[in-house]
Amino acid sequence: MTSAESAPPAPARVWRWEGFVLDTGRYELRSGDAVIKVEPQVFDVLTQLISNHERFVSKEELFDSVWGGRFVGEAALTSRIKAARRALGDDGESQRYIRTVRGRGYQFVGTLEPEADDTAAAPEPEPEPEPPRQHIAFCRAADNVRLAYAVVGDGPPLVRAANWMTHLGYDIESPVWRHWVRDMSLRHKFIRYDERGCGLSDWDAAGATFEDWVTDLETVVEALGLERFPLLGVSQGGAVAVAYAARHPERVTRLVLNGAYARGRAVRAQTDDEKRAAALDLDLARVGWGRDDPAFRQVFAAQFLPDGTRADWDAFDQLQRRTTSPENAVRFLEEFGRIDVRDEAGQVRCPTLILHSRDDHRVPMRYGEELAALIPDSRLVALSSNNHLLTGDEPAWRVFCTEVEAFLAEPD
Template identity: 30%
Template sequence: MRVAANGIALECTIEGPQGAPCIVFSNSLATNRSMWDGQAAALRETHRVLRYDQRGHGASDAPAGPYDFDLLIADLAALLDAVGVTRCSLVGLSMGGSTVLGYAARHPERVDRVVACDTSAASSPESARAWAERIALARAEGMAALVEPTVTRWCPPAIVAANPPHLDKLRKMIRTTPVEGFAGCAAALADHDLRPAAATITRPTLFVVGEKDGTTPAAMRRLADALPGAGFAVIPGAGHIANMDAPDAFDRVVLDFLAGAAA
């Protein structure tokens, strides 16, 4: 389904019974809504499940950037208005994790529960330089030049060596991301700090991170410590795309929380 929202068209998939509790999934940079296929399959019999391609990704419009998180959060708000979702739980990973944290902080009356995965929710001078280099590479050589460097950065060496099927799915998502969309969203990631907003969230919140996701587990532990009552879970053996690296462990933690378990 293609929806007009915040001045662009966003592509989304809505599944599950009308009137059931709604769960919204927000994708990471250089992926699309299909990264959540496994979680949607586990939930769509009992929940209304909305997955969407963030601005510049998948089949959504990719206008000229740069973008920022105010814009990405406004996209999500406009999408929910357009499809008539007045209240939902939110799950986002990396860029999507920052997006849902920002939305929950701004619209608590419309949120049931929040799951933020594999996101530090802030940039640093070092990460800003890295994003600038990746933007330049994408513009000069296309997204194909970013496929293997991204996969090896996201995924632990043991998973890369085993080369399970989800790695080819990741490669395809990266390769087919519009360059303008990648550059626009990478600019947002290069200059953001949603940590203060995340510390004000009043809805039940769970922070989830792959054990092998570099420095992100420590950053997310700090996010959880800064929000009273928040939960924190580490997915053993998983890297940055924890829901695809270790779907069984990820689903146990996240689906239990979404069903009402304490954070």
């Protein structure tokens, strides 16, 4: 552990200059009332420069404070400085706010306003509510693989088809998934389960094919004695949900898909660049998943949560390590790439709501549009987000919840 990692967190601060606000308590850069989206490392670079505005900050200090002493090339720092300047309407020529000290480092040269008491303007965030109470149970798939499932909340059932990187015991407190469990269980008996190879389900399952995943959903539904219910599918779980709905039209009343796709990356890769990107996914999982250095896993964080805060990225890193093994991660990614439910999508007979982030980096919007074109009775809602997995504090999440509840409340 480096000294930067072991030091206690600095107290929250708010700095103001020429209409800009840098608020470390909220992890926000604002211009007036508008939040300026910047990557976590860009925010951290700005914080270091502004908190030491009375002097220049050396490159070595920035490497230590922002990257924790890990080796990164100078190009990484240069790109973050460029992004910080762009966020402030600055550039390398005018250097209105960030001055380059040639060969040494950088200095913030904006005129800061005197610090004020921000207690009234930015009250302490309310403590997180207690995680919802859940009942966890187990059942056995046809090949004797143990599957863990959980039930949270009261009301009519809502089943979520499993997707990877879940852990029933951890999701209710993880920033990545807790808002899903909390909000989906407000009006429903929310039922979810860990995919084979993940979380509390058996990690050493011999089979991990798409057909196994569909069969596992069938197993959980039978274990709970469910007859008719709406089905939710997220990311690759969307393809599982599509296949199940096509095969069991008598059971699925409504289908909700988020960040889903009909074709996996290997199937839809047409150009050499797309094929290389699909192969790189596997290489990153093989090389980096089990390492202590989070740099490899943060590539996935940048794809799934490009607009997430540094805390979101750290939570995603923890989720990856807790939920499955490096070996399983590679198996899953290989199988995800081979998914193709285009034929089954055309056989879905229930009303379907498809929600997709407009600027999804992991699964581009056009693949949500493809699903909407394939499923007969479907409606597509574009969400104003860059994230593949919606975070609990972005506006798109509230839109998602509102759309889902209105859709599920419609008469059959």
